Amino acid sequence: GYLFVVALGVDTRGRKHILGLWEGATENATVCKMLLGELVCRGLRVDRRYLWVIDGSKALRKGIEEIFGADVVVQRCHAHKERNILDHLPKKHQGTVRMKLRAAWGMKDYTEARAALSKVVEHLRTLSEAAAKSLEEAFEETLTLHRLGGSERLRRSLRTTNAIENNFSLTRRACRNVKRWRSGEMAWRWAGAVLLEVEKRFHRIKGYRDLGALLSALGRLPDEATVLAPREEVA
Numbered sequence: 615g616y617l618f619v620v621a622l623g624v625d626t627r628g629r630k631h632i633l634g635l636w637e638g639a640t641e642n643a644t645v646c647k648m649l650l651g652e653l654v655c656r657g658l659r660v661d662r663r664y665l666w667v668i669d670g671s672k673a674l675r676k677g678i679e680e681i682f683g684a685d686v687v688v689q690r691c692h693a694h695k696e697r698n699i700l701d702h703l704p705k706k707h708q709g710t711v712r713m714k715l716r717a718a719w720g721m722k723d724y725t726e727a728r729a730a731l732s733k734v735v736e737h738l739r740t741l742s743e744a745a746a747k748s749l750e751e752a753f754e755e756t757l758t759l760h761r762l763g764g765s766e767r768l769r770r771s772l773r774t775t776n777a778i779e780n781n782f783s784l785t786r787r788a789c790r791n792v793k794r795w796r797s798g799e800m801a802w803r804w805a806g807a808v809l810l811e812v813e814k815r816f817h818r819i820k821g822y823r824d825l826g827a828l829l830s831a832l833g834r835l836p837d838e839a840t841v842l843a844p845r846e847e848v849a
Contacts, residue, residue, distance in 0.1 A: 616801035619649050619674075620809065622778040626829065628822020630777060632809045633658075637802055646677030654681065663687060663832045665762075667772055669694040670752065687762075687832060690755040692719055693774040695748070699738070702745035711738065711745075719773065724760035731757065762831040767821030777819065785809060 621633040634653050638645030654660055660682055667689045668674055678686055696715055700708045714737065718730035731753065738746035754761075759769045771777065785808045795801045 616795065616805075618802070618805050619645055620778060621649060621653060624772075624777070624819055624822075624825075626825055628818035628825060630813070630816040630819065632813045635802070635806060635809065641671060641673050643673035643676040643680075646674050647680060650677055650681045665689055665758070665772070665828070665832060667691060667775055667777075669775060670698065687758060688755050689758040689772060690752040691773070691775045692756060693776065695752050695756055699745050699748045702742045702748060704741075707741050711741070715749075719756065721760075722766055724757060724763075727757055727760045759828075762828055764828055764831075765821050765824040768819075768824045768828065769821070771819035771821050785812060 616637060617639050618635045618637055619639065620635045623631050623633045625631065634649055634656075636645055636649035636652065638648075650658075663686075664682070665687050666678055668678070669691045675688070678688075692715075696712065699715070700712060703711060711734070714734045715731075718727055718734055721727040721730055731749070735746050735749055735753070738749060749756075759772055764772065785805060792800075792804060
């Protein structure tokens with residue numbers, strides 16, 4: 615099959631938009647740069663600060679930084695980081711650690727959340743140094759929305775890449791109707807067409823009324839897409 619990187623944005627009214635897609639995987643920095651470069655050519659400004667919601671792909675991060683600068687604001691996906699941490703642990707410890715992680719990330723105040731997450735790191739060190747390092751690697755960036763003062767409802771909407779991943783099943787189902795792909799371009803066109811149809815079913819994100827405060831925290835006027843979440847999809 616074919617693999618595509620997809621970028622989704624959220625505007626100031628909380629509406630989600632498919633911004634673009636490019637053939638390849640998020641493990642490839644060149645592919646990520648091609649997608650982001652296309653968005654820039656179509657008008658996405660590089661002199662504005664955005665909140666990037668991404669998983670732990672180093673290539674994806676590199677692509678974003680090379681185009682938008684090393685000081686990009688990143689919210690690391692809680693779901694991906696949680697799975698990565700739990701993968702380092704025996705099953706008998708996973709339930710407790712999952713509960714501790716979610717309790718820390720679920721706190722309203724940044725200082726309290728940071729203190730609670732620090733305790734999770736200490737607990738992980740007693741179980742697995744690899745698991746502890748996994749959390750430490752993304753420690754602050756899992757708390758970016760807390761640090762920006764994002765409301766609880768808005769944090770629930772933006773703390774993972776689920777905003778786009780939840781719609782991939784529809785894309786896969788539609789693309790299964792094609793028995794033979796003649797070329798990557800054909801797969802590209804099909805994936806794009808299906809994603810645009812899926813976009814029509816999008817709902818506003820929860821907490822969208824608080825996006826203005828988030829934009830102020832990012833230091834820019836509320837007239838641009840707020841969130842960009844590049845992810846990969848298979849056709």
